[in-house]
Amino acid sequence: MNQPYTPFPPATRNSPLAIVSLISGIASWFLLPFIAAVVAVITGHMAKNEIKKGNGVLTGNGMATAGLVLGYIQLGLGLCGCIVVAVMLAFGMTIPFIGNTIH
Numbered sequence: 001m002n003q004p005y006t007p008f009p010p011a012t013r014n015s016p017l018a019i020v021s022l023i024s025g026i027a028s029w030f031l032l033p034f035i036a037a038v039v040a041v042i043t044g045h046m047a048k049n050e051i052k053k054g055n056g057v058l059t060g061n062g063m064a065t066a067g068l069v070l071g072y073i074q075l076g077l078g079l080c081g082c083i084v085v086a087v088m089l090a091f092g093m094t095i096p097f098i099g100n101t102i103h
Contacts, residue, residue: 010057017047018060021067028074037078040071 021044028036047064 012057012059015047015050015054015058015060015064017043017050018064018067021047021071022063023067025067025070025074028071033074034078037071037074040067041075044068044071 021040024036024040024043028034028040044064044067047060047067051058051061051064
């Protein structure tokens with residue numbers, strides 16, 4: 001009846017950086033487009049490195065990836081918008097006023 005000792009596997013937990021990346025990626029679409037997108041990308045890469053070096057103790061790779069995707073898409077759309085405005089201004093076009101015009 002003498003059974004060998006089998007240690008419990010280490011407890012896993014979500015990476016705090018992955019959570020920050022996901023929250024920032026979501027916030028970049030609603031609150032602070034540029035700032036939150038940059039935070040999502042930076043913390044997403046940091047989380048992926050942290051998870052890789054965590055030897056299975058840290059989880060949250062999917063959250064980090066989602067934060068990265070949301071952040072990169074937001075940065076790409078912002079860059080496209082800036083390019084469109086710059087081209088319009090370079091060709092002398094004006095950005096139309098949306099709403100009632102003042103006479």
